[in-house]
Structures are given as structure tokens and as C-alpha cells.
Amino acid sequence: MRRVRMCAYAICTDVIWHFSQSVAHGFGLPRIVLRNSSISSFLAFAALPVIHEKYLPQQDSQLESLVPEVPPLQVKDLPTITTNDSDDLYKLIANMVTQTKASSGLIWNTFSELEESALSQSRELFAIPNFPIGPFHKSFPASSSSLLIQDRNSISWLDTQKPKSVLYVSFGSIAEMDEKEFNEMAWGLANSMQPFLWVVRPGLVRCSEWLEALPSGYMEKIGDMGCIVKWAPQQEVLAHFAVGGFWTHNGWNSTLESICEGVPMICSPCFGDQLVNAKYVSDVWGIGLRFEKGVDREKVERGIRRVMVEREGEEMRERILSLKEKVDVCLKEGGSSYQHLEELSSYILSF
Template sequence: MEEKSAPHVLIFPFPAQGHINQMLKLAELLCLSSIQVTFLNTHHNHKRLLQFTDIRSRFARFPGLFRLESISDGAPDDHPRPSGFTFDFSKLFNMNSIMSPDLRNLLLSNTNTTPVTCVICDGIMTFAIDVAKEFGIQTIAFRTTSTSYFWALFCLPKLIQSGHIPFPVDADMDESVLTVPGMEGFFFRRRDAPSFFNVKEVTNPALQFFVNETFNSSKASALILNTVEDLEKPFLSQIRPNHFQNVYTLGPLHSLLNNLRIATTNGRDQIDFASSNHNGLWEQDRSCLTWLDSQPLKSVVYVSFGSIAVLTKSQLVEFWYGLVNSGYPFLWVKRSGGEYSGEDENIPEELREGVRKRGCIVGWAPQEEVLAHRAVGGFLTHSGWNSTLESLVAGVPMICWPHQVDQQMNSRVVGELWKIGVDMKERCDRSTVEKMVRDVMGGARREEIMRSVAEIGDVAKKAVRPAGSSYMNFEALVQDLKSGCQENC
């Protein structure tokens, strides 16, 4: 009888922080389960991870199980990454030709380690599926977005056929979209659609890129989603029979990882683990945790617009006024290296004074720890999926200002379906910001929102405990990988 190879998984994320963050967590989960992992990054992001995180020392706990590799992204070293590169579509469209040869060479030269038995690639890096199949290697697609957004992409042909896409000139953005099965349970409007659905032509390059990658990802034998089965069941029930029979829902991944870390160490080193969750491309400023220690319980508004969003000077000033005028202390992540178009010159002195009195601004923060801090009572967020899940688990209500891609749908789910926050959408005038901050932090709606936060958070926490859906799905994934990824993955 032929002996099966030991499992060796190549994990290949899309070159953006939110994607790298989730897939590094999956890598650590697999290492905790004694599965060998090679983590493949672009040269640029590889250097930043080594510079700003403890990735080497963290994974040193798994001798012989974890290896870092990198390949070129095709951009010159002085390209204004990471925020600019991620949605430079001329680069996105050429990822296949740029990265496929290097990926192929890596798999060919993989002679000093156990052969790769499964490639887990980002769901918008589907050229990796084709390359893996050349070598007879099984593949799993990992979509790092919400399931509702992922399902909406599959529905695009029907939306075009029904006339919803492209949006008509002067369309009523609050008109409901009734042709997406599974979304009948909440009021899904045009303004809640993915940002690139709002196009003039269906041939729009951005629209075509994401939709093509979505359908191409179905060529993988299985799908991983960072979500909770019971929270996105209507959308999962559509994806499984139509596109993927085998779907591993493993979310919230950060919470599942924290639970397994504790379980495998019998509770030791929990404090060290808390500071080891940083998988980012910027240096964290941990001084904000000391500042939070000095603030009253549930009094602080945490503000972060993620790793990609770029605000105009006008938007910056309006948010700033709204926060100062709300009267609540605020911790604002004002991203180093380009979150705002333009310098902070000519900022009114009253705004700077507002920061001195009850604010704290940092370049990057340890977000999981911030959201779990006793002083944080609300989160003004761009509604990225990582941020949404982290806030949900921490029990912190959200004020959603979505920026792009899946964030419009995420914010609608938060505000309308789960009712664990408010959806500000494209509005960011100072009076709206002030009102929504006050509503979430201490207004009449807070009690109702906090009840929903507790209920939804409890569902997520149960999913990652032993016998929970995400816990059991992860065990099934590990078993499938150890059995050679035959049939199911």
C-alpha cells in the first residue's frame, strides 16, 4: 500500500493587510495542529512583516512546521504601497502573468522540504489554483470577506439581467434590490451593494476582475470562510448547493485561534499571546493602551478606518469636529503613511485642543486589545470584515462608515440585519458624526443595540468553543488535510 505524504500546506494571501492577517491566523492554527505550512508573501510585504511583527519568534514555537517564502508582485521597490498598490487595477489584472512563473518555480524547487500537498490561496488569487493543478496539487480557496458579499458577486449575472446593474442614471440609491436570493430577510438597497457595482458599464474593469475571480474560485475543491455558520446561514445555504459543496466556516478566526492557543498551553502564556496577534504592515503604537487605562469604563470611542481608506481633507475635518463635539473621549488611529490626502496643516486650533483634552491619536494600534479594553464603548469603523468580527466578539457596538468593496454590505448587515450598530454610509458631516456617536455611546438606542451585541457575540463565541460549528469545521479541515486532501479538499 502506497504511503501518503505528510501534509504540507502552501498559504498564499492577496497582498493586502486584511488578507494577510486572516491567513496568518490560519497558518498558526494549522501549525498548532502539527501541519507543515509555507506562507508565501510578496517581497515587499514579507519585509514589512519581519520589520513590524514578531512573526519569526512567534512561529519558532513550531520547529520544522513553518516557513516563510516570498515572490515579486511586479511593482518597483519605490511603488507607494501598500494602500496604493492594492487597488491599482493595472497591477491586479496582471497578477497572473507576474506571479504565476514565480509560484510555479517555487513548487518546482521545493525539494528540500516535504512536497506541498495542498495550496490554500486567496479567493482573488485564482491563478494559483491553475498553477497548483499543473502539479496535481489539491486547492482550497479562502475568501476573507463576508459571505453576504461573496454571494452577491455570484448573483451579478442575475442583477445585470434584471436591470439592477448598471445603476440607472439618477437612480434612487435607497430602492431595494429584490433579485438576490437569501437577502429577503433584510432591506438590501442599491447603496448597500459592493462599491464597484455602481458603474456605468458592465464591462468596468474593477467589476469584471472581482466577479471573474469569484467564479474562478469555484475551480477549487473547497472553500474557507472567516464567518460563523449561524450568522450567515441564508447566504451559505445559497453558496453550498450552487458553487461549493464543501465549505469550512472557521470564524471568527482570531477568536478560534485564541481559544486553541490557550487549550494547547493549558492556559499558559495568555498575556504573551495577546500581544502576538499583530500581523500587520505598520508598527503598532502600544502607548494607546496606557492612555485607555486612564479612561472611565465604556467611555471611549475607538476610531479606525483600516489599512486602505484614504480620506479627503474635508472628511478629516468633519470627522474630527464630530468626535470633539460629541463630548466623548476618543482614540483615533490616524494611519502612518497616507490615510489622508494632504497634510494636517491649517487644522483649526479648537480641534487640536479637543485632542489634548480628551483624545489620543496614534499611527497604528493593537486593535484586538483595544476593542477588548474595558474603556472602549464604541467603534467608528470602515466596516472591514476583520474589524467587524473583532468588534462583534469584543462586544463593542459599531458606527459604520464603509469605504469600498465589501464594506457597504458589511455595514448594512451590522445596522439592519444584526442590529449591533448604526450605518452612516457615505455621510460624514460633523452633525451626523456627533449624533451617531452619541446614539451609540449613550443615547436612547444604546440599550437596544447592546442587547443585540450580546446576543450576536454569544453566537460567535459559542462557534469557536469545542463542539461549536467553527471548532468542528476546523477539526474537519485538519483531518481532510492529514488524509491527503482527497475527495473533500
């Protein structure tokens, strides 16, 4: 009975961290926190209550400055907080750090080989057991995690394309943009002359239902070079032989999925942890490039060519394929994530 109770409480996700410690304490139960984010972005958030007066709000003159409290981040990489009650939010984050330190352990959706330095920092900062047992999505079918109806025509279209020729473009289920930025993206994609699969989610463009924001005559211009859908089976798309690049907002799930399939990235982070993830993709791991300060059609066209057809993109692909191999190893018996999962199981049963 004791084991059942332990397992029932142990997975306390980051969504409910602000009260789950007191609840667990009230029941006399230990608590383990599950973080579905990168360790690096979590450490950046944890540092915000200490550094926000020094660096936030961001000033143009500071953007390129290094933040020694959270290396290798620059000021422009710090997680953004868009709220009028920022002081209260910083207090909430500080409370999160305190409650995490009071927990019995941390579970991470990552793997040791990817975030070795950040994992060491986390163990030092929180001084509790850390269990990097990811990537989580490799342990369940792709369809089970989909929130929207997936358009299977995207896979049929990919089947007709050449290997590594298609740029997959998707900014997840929350991001928004204005019509001007959307139009610049559209023309940049068209002018690149590179086949593309573009997920235009209803609501992606502000004040637009779906494709009415596209420039006049756009669909006729791109012809069979592009495929535009409302939603796609992303894990299956990234694993497809035809996909050679991923233009993403760098949510952690999307970033991990791209790494797991060896697909280099173009990064357009929007908010929150996405800026930290994009920093690591472009500047630390060297598996993508990052668009900064908005996009125009020339920047888009140039970025696509850098990733998809030039030597720079080949070098990114080599590095990310090396990470993909490490993912495959870490999940097998004897691998790092496999071992950490065994340790987690033993740790839970020890209470």
C-alpha cells in the same frame, strides 16, 4: 508524502484565485479556496456580472431599491467597482465564480451562527463543501497581524478612562478622505463631549502628512478628552474595558474583531465589500448604525450619542454581546467552528 503535498496547496487564498485552479489542475491536485471575507459580501460580488447592467452604475433614483438577486441588499449596498476597465473586471469576477465552483471546497473566515442564511446560499450556489472556521484572529496573537508600528500610549490613555465611555475611531490601512470630511469628523468628535481614541494614519487625509489638517486650536479644545495616534493595537483596544463603541470603515477583519469583543459600531464604509458588511451590521444584525452620503459635524455628534449614551446604543450592545457569546462557544470543542475545522482536517486527509 501525498498528505504533505495536499496541505501545501490547500490554502489558496482569494488573492490568487484567478490562476490557482489551473495551477492545481496542472499538478493533478485538488484545490480548496480560502476567503478572508464575509460570505454575504462574496455572494454580492459573485452576482455582479449578472446584475451590473441592471443596477450599475448606481442612479440616485434606484439607491433605495431592493436587489432581489441578493437579498436583503439595496442598490446602495452593492460593492463598488472604481475602474475604467469595469467590463474586464466583471469578466474576471465571472471567471472567479466559475473557478470557485470547480474547486474542492471553500474555507470562510466567519462562523455559522453569524451568517447562517448566506452559508446556505453559498452551499447551494457552489455545491462544494463549505468550512466556516472563523474568526481567524482568535487563533493567533494580535501583534502578529499588525502592519504598522502600534502606539502603546493608546492603551495607557484608555486605562485612565471610565468603563464603556470611549469611542474608538479607525478606518484601517487603506481608506482615504479629503480635508473637509476630516474636519467635520474632528468637530463632530469634539462636540459630542464623548472621550475618543482616534487613529489618524499618515496618508488618511489626502495631501496631508498627519495632523496638520486638523482645525486651528483643535488639540487645545479637546484636551484630555481625546487621544490621537498614528496606529493602535486594535484587538487589544476593542477588548479594553473603557471602549464602548467603534467607528469603523467595516473591513471584514475590523467588523469581526468588534463582534468578538461585543463593541457596537458606527459604520462609514468606503468601497468594495465594506458596503455589504455595513448593511449587515446596521440593518440585519442590528449592532450598529450607518452614516450615508458623507458626514457633517451635526450627524457625527448625533450618531455618537445614539451609540454611546442613548437607549438605542444599549440595545445594540445587548445584541452584539449575544453574538460575542456565540463566538466564544463556536470556537470551543463541540462548537460550530471547532467542528468545521475537524471536518476540514478529515476532508484534506481523505484525498
